[in-house]
Amino acid sequence: MSLRVAVLTHEDLIPPETLKGHSEQEIEAWATEWDVMRALRELKHEARFLGISDDLRPIRQLVEEWQPHVVFNLLMEFRDVGAFQVHVASYLELLGVPSTGCNSRGILLARDKAVSKQILRYHHIPTPNFRVFSPGGRIRAPKRLGFPLIVKSVDEEASLGIAQASVVRSEEQLQERVKFIHEKVGSDALAEQYVDGRELTISVLGNTRLETFPVWEMEFRNLPEGTIPIATDRAKHDLAYQKKVGIHTGPARDLPEGAAERIASVARRIYRALGLCGYARIDLRLAPDGRAWVLEANATPDVQRDEDLARSAKTAGVAYPDLIQRILDLGMRYRPQWKRA
Numbered sequence: 001m002s003l004r005v006a007v008l009t010h011e012d013l014i015p016p017e018t019l020k021g022h023s024e025q026e027i028e029a030w031a032t033e034w035d036v037m038r039a040l041r042e043l044k045h046e047a048r049f050l051g052i053s054d055d056l057r058p059i060r061q062l063v064e065e066w067q068p069h070v071v072f073n074l075l076m077e078f079r080d081v082g083a084f085q086v087h088v089a090s091y092l093e094l095l096g097v098p099s100t101g102c103n104s105r106g107i108l109l110a111r112d113k114a115v116s117k118q119i120l121r122y123h124h125i126p127t128p129n130f131r132v133f134s135p136g137g138r139i140r141a142p143k144r145l146g147f148p149l150i151v152k153s154v155d156e157e158a159s160l161g162i163a164q165a166s167v168v169r170s171e172e173q174l175q176e177r178v179k180f181i182h183e184k185v186g187s188d189a190l191a192e193q194y195v196d197g198r199e200l201t202i203s204v205l206g207n208t209r210l211e212t213f214p215v216w217e218m219e220f221r222n223l224p225e226g227t228i229p230i231a232t233d234r235a236k237h238d239l240a241y242q243k244k245v246g247i248h249t250g251p252a253r254d255l256p257e258g259a260a261e262r263i264a265s266v267a268r269r270i271y272r273a274l275g276l277c278g279y280a281r282i283d284l285r286l287a288p289d290g291r292a293w294v295l296e297a298n299a300t301p302d303v304q305r306d307e308d309l310a311r312s313a314k315t316a317g318v319a320y321p322d323l324i325q326r327i328l329d330l331g332m333r334y335r336p337q338w339k340r341a
């Protein structure tokens with residue numbers, strides 16, 4: 001059946017009709033929107049882009065006038081604030097329109113790394129020990145946390161604020177980096193035990209019945225001596241740097257016996273513990289002793305064709321348009337609280 005799909009995104013990310021005349025950098029900015037648009041066309045759905053930045057009225061207007069079957073939600077922020085992303089998902093729920101991706105409660109819980117780690121701990125899912133530092137408070141590592149620690153924003157994504165200097169080995173370095181997060185990123189800082197090991201992620205699809213895709217790995221094949229193998233902002237986004245230091249992402253090979261199954265099972269438990277739906281991606285580090293430590297759950301991972309979720313789905317035999325169709329179906333089938341009300 002051909003669906004009316006409203007694709008919700010930032011107003012600056014509405015893709016043009018053709019790639020011609022656009023630089024690689026420009027294309028990168030709206031590559032996800034472009035890929036989704038192409039897939040929707042291939043699936044013969046009717047797509048309309050809905051671009052917003054700081055006004056919700058266009059959403060209501062389009063939903064009322066055009067009555068889309070589903071909103072494809074690609075919006076990552078509201079009024080340039082990432083933490084407001086969740087409120088737009090809530091607004092869609094209040095409007096009563098089905099939407100793709102995670103429900104607002106799941107986004108809220110997963111996006112707050114401290115809260116989600118507390119929930120994981122309750123479920124005995126291994127996640128590194130941590131401490132949150134708010135601006136104005138004393139910055140000291142509690143005794144139970146030994147160095148090295150890694151300092152990150154409690155609620156930012158995409159490695160924003162993560163660099164080599166994020167891994168700290170003394171009180172002084174800790175204080176410096178915590179202040180950096182407060183001042184430059186503008187959020188509370190989370191310091192957690194640094195886990196040496198392989199950088200893994202696993203994608204999950206589903207509402208009640210969950211499917212996991214093959215464990216995915218980021219490898220650092222050519223890092224200069226002394227560089228710490230972590231997914232910094234640069235490692236994730238700077239193509240030239242990725243080439244230089246040999247960053248490769250792909251299926252994790254030669255995992256220890258049983259590790260892939262254990263990781264898949266932990267990913268499903270996390271998905272349920274946080275009440276996620278639609279699709280998500282769980283980041284982990286696999287320590288040399290074979291223990292998998294969960295770093296975070298991404299309730300709104302990138303669905304770009306070239307990114308981990310779609311690539312790992314493809315490895316499992318789910319072609320990109322099929323993945324997009326499955327995401328639409330899950331969005332339409334999800335029964336949020338308002339359906340019961």
Ligand SMILES: Nc1ncnc2c1ncn2[C@@H]1O[C@H](COP(=O)(O)OP(=O)(O)O)[C@@H](O)[C@H]1O
Pocket residue numbers: 128150152156157158159160162192193194195196199229230231232283285295296
């Ligand atoms: N406890 C940790 N031990 C080792 N590396 C970590 C740890 N926490 C984060 N990292 C590194 O920083 C990257 C980004 O951290 P993550 O918690 O996934 O936040 P983001 O939301 O920015 O992706 C991870 O992919 C990993 O390389």
Ligand SMILES: [Mg+2]
Pocket residue numbers: 158159283296
């Ligand atoms: Mg991550």
